[in-house]
Every structure is written in structure tokens, then in C-alpha cells.
Amino acid sequence: MPLYIYFAAVALGISLPLMAWTVAASRSTAAAIRHNLGTSISRPISAVRRPSAPSRLLPTGYARDLERRIERAGLGGRLAVERFISIKATGVVLGLFVGGILGARLGGPLLVLLPMILVMAVWLLPDLRLTGMAKTREAQIETQLPDVLDQLTISVEAGLGFDSALLRLTQSSEGPVTDQLSRVVQDIRLGLARDAALKALASRTESPDLRTFANAMAQAGRHGLPIASVLRAQAAEAREKRKFRAEERAHKVPVKILIPLILCVLPTLFIVLIGPAVIRYNEGFGG
16 A cells, blocks of 8 residues: 555544544633623623633643733734644644655655654744734834824823723724723723733733833822823833834845845846956957
8 A cells, every 4th residue: 555545544533633622622712702701790800711721731831822922913812722733733734744745755765854844844834923923013013002192192181081092092993002902991891900901911912112101001000190191201202212113224224235236236237247248258269
């Protein structure tokens, strides 16, 4: 019997339980969320049942780290840890299957090396994609934050309270900063203190600017400082940081241009300038 038949049988035997586990995990998570939405808001936060955690099948530290990375990428409400792991495991099975077939046809050392390379690639690609999405989201947060703080400052100076200004902002705008602030509004509505909700915001984000804003607002609430003045100072500081980052990126452009200039433009230029002279030199000596 050909070797790829064995690889196909192994792939099917591994992928079917993974698919069943993914469906069961997503159903249990959805049931837990529906239960949470049906609970009374007057109940304390600790009494609300959380969705099932993947700690039974994964190391606790790895599961928490993966959950934070998914949250940083903005996929917390769409991608569960179990589903992410199942995607990686399914990719490993497919990589093993495809690598086994190609290695069996090519023969030699590739019979072992090719499946290993494909398995490592498909295992690491989702993590790299998640890291890239997290970095992109952090850059979007740093870009959007000054405008959001300006809107909050205007709303508070017009007479709204900070909680009402947050609610109005989340209803009238979109973006990664608005998504994070909407989580703060939801925590406050569930009975969490504003200070604790802002601390939760600072703990779940990796953006230094947003973390500074959350800590500053929490300290202003504890010490009784005027919210409008703190917001105005935070907005001015965020605008200055955005300006400095833009200038820094502009200064890096000439250095980045050197790479395509050296690799692409200069060789072509040398060929155009020196090529005819070389051809004439060869013709002269050949004649």
C-alpha cells in the first residue's frame, strides 16, 4: 500500500476529533455567554459565571498568555483560545499530510525533513499573524487616541459627566480605542467601580499612551482632581507624542530607501552607463 495512504488515514484520524472538540468548545462558550447575558446586573461581578477556560487541556500560563495576545489583536469577542489552538492543530495535521505526500514522492532525506518543516511553519504562522495584528492595533490606538481624548474633553467641558461622555463617545464613533472604552462602560454598568474599570483597561492593553490615560483618570477620580483639566492635559500630551512619532518615521524614510536603491536602482544604473562602454571595448579588442 502506498505511503501516502497511511498519511491520509493518520490525518483523518487526528482531524476528526479536533473538529468535534472545536464544535463542543464553541457551544459551551456560547452557552456560558448566554447565561451571563441573562443574569441580573445587580449581582456582583464574581457571581457571574465565566465561559469555560481551556486550562483543562492547556497549561494555565500558556492559555492566559494566548488569551492576552488575542485580546491585544482585537479578536477577544470573535476568537476563543480553544478555537485558535484547534486551528493550529488542524494546520499541523494538514502540514504533516501534505509534507508526507511530497516527501514520499521526492524520497531521500526530504521524507522526514519536509513534513517537519511544514509542521513548524503552520504551527508558527498563526502566532506570527496574531502578533502582527496586535502591533497594527496598537499603532491604530496611538493614532486615534488624541482625537478620542479631544472629544471627551469637549463633552466634559460642555457639562457631561465622565461616564456619560464615555457612553456618548462609544455610541458616536468607532475604532480600537472606542472598543476599549466601551468595555469600560460595560464594566461600570455591571457594577464595577470606575477606578477598577480603568485599572482593568490599563491591564489588558499594551499601548503605553492608553495605559497612561487610564492610570491618570483613575488617579484623578481617587484624588478629586478636575476631570476636564486632566483630559485636556492628556489630549495635549497624546498629540505631542503622535507628532514626535510621525517625525521619527519621517526621519527613518531616507535610511529605508537605501536598501531598494542599492539593490535595484544602482545595478540598473551601472548597466545602463557602463554597459555600452563594455560592449565597445569588447568590439574594439575583438576587431
